[in-house]
Amino acid sequence: MRNIISILIRNEAGALARVANLFSSRAYNIDSLSVAPTDDQSVSRITLVTFGSQEILDQIIKQTRKLIDVISIIDMTDDDYHEREFALIKIEVGSISNHNLSLLMESYGASILSEKDNFYTIEIIASSEKVDDFIKAITAKIPIDSIVRSGALAIAKGKPLLQKNS
Amino acid sequence: MSTKKHPLSNQSVSGADKIVQILADQGVDTLFGYSGGAILPVFDAVFRFNQINKHLDGSDALPMVVPANEQGAGFMASGYARASGKPGVVIVTSGPGATNCVTPIRDAMADSIPMIIISGQVSTGAIGTDAFQEAPVNSLMGSIAKHVFLITDPEKLEATVRTAFFIASSGRPGPVVIDIPKDIQNHVSLFEEDSLLDLSGYKDRIEKISKNKISEAQCSEFYDILKDSKKPLIYAGGGSIHANISEELKALCENLNIPIVTTLMGIGIISTEHKNCLNMLGMHGTAYANYAIDDCDVLIAVGSRFDDRVAGDPPEFAPKAKKIIHFDIDPSEINKVKGVDFYFLGDIKQAIADLDQYHNEHNLGLDFSAWLKECQDNKNKYAMNYDRNSSLIQPYAVIEKINALTKGNAIISTGVGQHQMWAAQYASFHRPRLWLTSGSMGTMGFGLPAAIGAQFARPDALVIDIDGDGSIRMNIGELETASSYNLPIKILLLNNLGDGMVMQWQRMFYQSRMSASDKSLRKKDFIKTAQADGFDLALRVTENKELDSALKQFIEHKGPAFLEVLIDPEASVLPMVPPGQSYKHMVTGDFIPNRYKESDKEVNSSAMF
Numbered sequence: 001m002r003n004i005i006s007i008l009i010r011n012e013a014g015a016l017a018r019v020a021n022l023f024s025s026r027a028y029n030i031d032s033l034s035v036a037p038t039d040d041q042s043v044s045r046i047t048l049v050t051f052g053s054q055e056i057l058d059q060i061i062k063q064t065r066k067l068i069d070v071i072s073i074i075d076m077t078d079d080d081y082h083e084r085e086f087a088l089i090k091i092e093v094g095s096i097s098n099h100n101l102s103l104l105m106e107s108y109g110a111s112i113l114s115e116k117d118n119f120y121t122i123e124i125i126a127s128s129e130k131v132d133d134f135i136k137a138i139t140a141k142i143p144i145d146s147i148v149r150s151g152a153l154a155i156a157k158g159k160p161l162l163q164k165n166s
Numbered sequence: 167m168s169t170k171k172h173p174l175s176n177q178s179v180s181g182a183d184k185i186v187q188i189l190a191d192q193g194v195d196t197l198f199g200y201s202g203g204a205i206l207p208v209f210d211a212v213f214r215f216n217q218i219n220k221h222l223d224g225s226d227a228l229p230m231v232v233p234a235n236e237q238g239a240g241f242m243a244s245g246y247a248r249a250s251g252k253p254g255v256v257i258v259t260s261g262p263g264a265t266n267c268v269t270p271i272r273d274a275m276a277d278s279i280p281m282i283i284i285s286g287q288v289s290t291g292a293i294g295t296d297a298f299q300e301a302p303v304n305s306l307m308g309s310i311a312k313h314v315f316l317i318t319d320p321e322k323l324e325a326t327v328r329t330a331f332f333i334a335s336s337g338r339p340g341p342v343v344i345d346i347p348k349d350i351q352n353h354v355s356l357f358e359e360d361s362l363l364d365l366s367g368y369k370d371r372i373e374k375i376s377k378n379k380i381s382e383a384q385c386s387e388f389y390d391i392l393k394d395s396k397k398p399l400i401y402a403g404g405g406s407i408h409a410n411i412s413e414e415l416k417a418l419c420e421n422l423n424i425p426i427v428t429t430l431m432g433i434g435i436i437s438t439e440h441k442n443c444l445n446m447l448g449m450h451g452t453a454y455a456n457y458a459i460d461d462c463d464v465l466i467a468v469g470s471r472f473d474d475r476v477a478g479d480p481p482e483f484a485p486k487a488k489k490i491i492h493f494d495i496d497p498s499e500i501n502k503v504k505g506v507d508f509y510f511l512g513d514i515k516q517a518i519a520d521l522d523q524y525h526n527e528h529n530l531g532l533d534f535s536a537w538l539k540e541c542q543d544n545k546n547k548y549a550m551n552y553d554r555n556s557s558l559i560q561p562y563a564v565i566e567k568i569n570a571l572t573k574g575n576a577i578i579s580t581g582v583g584q585h586q587m588w589a590a591q592y593a594s595f596h597r598p599r600l601w602l603t604s605g606s607m608g609t610m611g612f613g614l615p616a617a618i619g620a621q622f623a624r625p626d627a628l629v630i631d632i633d634g635d636g637s638i639r640m641n642i643g644e645l646e647t648a649s650s651y652n653l654p655i656k657i658l659l660l661n662n663l664g665d666g667m668v669m670q671w672q673r674m675f676y677q678s679r680m681s682a683s684d685k686s687l688r689k690k691d692f693i694k695t696a697q698a699d700g701f702d703l704a705l706r707v708t709e710n711k712e713l714d715s716a717l718k719q720f721i722e723h724k725g726p727a728f729l730e731v732l733i734d735p736e737a738s739v740l741p742m743v744p745p746g747q748s749y750k751h752m753v754t755g756d757f758i759p760n761r762y763k764e765s766d767k768e769v770n771s772s773a774m775f
Contacts, residue, residue, distance in 0.1 A: 008367075010364075010367070012315075013304055013315075013316040013318060014304040014305060014308050014314065014316065017304075017305055017308055018308045018309075021305075021308055021309045025309055055501075058501065059498065059502060062497050062498035063498050065371065065497070065498075066496070066498060067313075068312070068313040068333060068365065068367075068368045069367075070367055070368070071366060071367035072367060164366075
């Protein structure tokens with residue numbers, strides 16, 4: 001089962017490493033991890049995508065919640081939420097007809113950011129699943145020369161779920 | 167708030183002076199540490215503190231105990247903490263000083279022991295440059311400690327050191343490391359007296375859990391489960407020792423006539439000789455304790471965590487228990503290994519007392535004396551036993567004889583292996599914090615330094631390190647620490663010329679191929695070692711007939727004493743539940759009756775650990 005976990009964490013030396021260490025020490029999976037400061041520079045928000053059974057997920061949440069730097073943690077997938085991932089993709093100009101490329105981009109809501117040195121840089125902002133599909137659709141036709149993904153970001157629909165104090 | 171003015175009030179002092187003052191303010195009375203370049207300012211501050219702060223007898227207010235190796239300091243602090251319940255404090259230098267503490271820190275974390283480890287670090291400007299004696303303490307300890315602080319802002323030093331004590335002792339206790347660069351130790355600024363770090367999140371969670379009281383409805387639910395039960399059993403672990411619930415648990419057991427088994431870490435929560443106590447359960451538990459687990463219809467776990475040495479085969483653990491109840495302070499232990507039907511997270515001391523009171527106030531009159539009688543009968547029928555006619559010295563007999571002299575009142579520490587299990591099985595403990603052992607991590611070399619730390623915590627107590635020849639070698643440098651500080655600790659070495667537990671497994675599962683475990687050709691002369699290291703009493707016993715007088719002389723000796731006993735090298739720890747298996751597969755040997763037919767099932771050795 002795929003779960004998106006959101007964590008508010010104090011920006012202390014080694015705080016992110018401790019979350020990553022906990023996952024590797026306990027053999028939990030991290031599919032993607034995204035972290036940046038919030039409006040409060042002393043607090044960062046981590047969005048972490050993991051796979052595992054309900055029992056493992058339960059342990060992931062409880063063990064992570066024991067970390068001293070963790071202010072709060074929730075399983076976002078328990079509730080209704082927005083999920084977005086950002087990806088930048090490079091393909092060679094002319095490797096696919098402009099018509100086909102336009103169709104593909106239109107159906108996924110992607111757009112061309114730049115054309116330079118005979119390469120297009122394409123951006124897409126969508127759910128991780130949709131980004132996956134977009135990448136599959138391109139690679140079915142032509143090779144991708146370079147790709148960078150942000151990992152999933154998630155936030156609750158409606159009132160905020162992740163509290164600044166647990 | 168005290169109206170007395172703080173000694174450093176309104177004074178500008180160095181970071182090192184602040185650290186030492188906060189240690190004193192926190193009630194620390196003994197430090198364990200080893201000096202070195204990056205921690206020199208703190209050691210100097212300790213020296214200066216002790217010049218002006220003395221006890222009435224002229225001794226230092228903050229004595230520094232110096233080991234042979236920093237690992238020794240770590241285990242001394244651990245022994246101190248286990249014997250006293252107060253955090254043990256370690257001060258070491260950067261690089262190797264800190265890395266030598268990795269093992270005791272992980273050991274303390276695994277057994278939930280409160281400790282504060284202050285390590286010097288290279289100056290902030292040199293961090294990350296592969297400087298002399300630099301090690302990434304923050305990353306190393308982050309994986310193993312309850313928490314680690316790297317102080318990079320001198321203004322946060324005071325608050326951090328104070329907060330570390332709160333973290334180490336609150337909730338489920340554990341070790342907290344404070345990594346302090348040398349320039350921070352030298353930085354001079356105003357002493358703040360009472361600053362703390364913002365711990366919102368952790369602090370809120372801890373307060374919520376520790377304020378949690380058992381409700382009337384929960385008491386009623388608990389007793390509804392017991393009303394449907396004929397055979398409830400309490401399974402108490404190390405958490406019950408940390409929570410100091412000895413009196414409350416005893417009252418509940420006695421009031422309802424519920425039998426109790428303890429884990430290795432829970433030994434002493436109730437006297438091992440108490441009529442309700444069925445002693446240790448698990449891999450090397452007593453047969454009667456394990457039978458009680460197999461027979462109980464309700465299992466009440468108290469500060470215990472269904473670890474693999476207890477529940478090797480979790481689905482088959484307590485197979486007849488219709489309900490499992492769990493009392494703990496750590497939410498992550500609930501439903502981790504076994505699903506529970508009722509749990510209470512919070513102040514388990516108050517909860518157990520409230521449950522007892524609820525039973526009385528509601529005149530529930532629950533009485534499980536028939537079941538308790540059944541357990542007591544099993545205790546007689548399947549009692550611990552061994553070959554009492556052997557011409558070779560039996561280790562069990564040695565511990566029984568020690569026990570006859572100390573009568574369950576001595577503090578006993580151990581290394582790890584057979585001698586540890588024999589001590590757990592055959593020694594008596596009338597109170598908590600007498601039994602000091604490395605349970606979860608199983609760290610060989612724990613016993614001697616832990617005994618030293620315990621003797622500092624309890625100067626008047628009789629402290630015995632029951633050790634093995636493999637384990638004691640690992641920190642044998644600390645023999646000289648014990649004698650130099652003139653500690654009257656007693657070291658009982660059960661020498662079976664090898665790593666006995668490994669050899670037992672090799673006999674059982676590896677067709678007796680004694681790979682790297684047989685030490686019968688090793689050159690070590692433990693008596694000469696003890697003598698050279700300042701033990702004025704160092705005896706070796708090789709014959710049964712010498713044992714009684716040697717033990718008496720050993721225990722009655724005023725100073726540090728060393729007794730080596732050459733035991734039957736083939737003596738095994740029994741009973742034994744093979745790893746990963748249920749109690750039905752328990753092997754009890756030739757001298758303890760077994761109500762189950764001994765398993766002839768093939769054991770897959772690669773699946774065992």
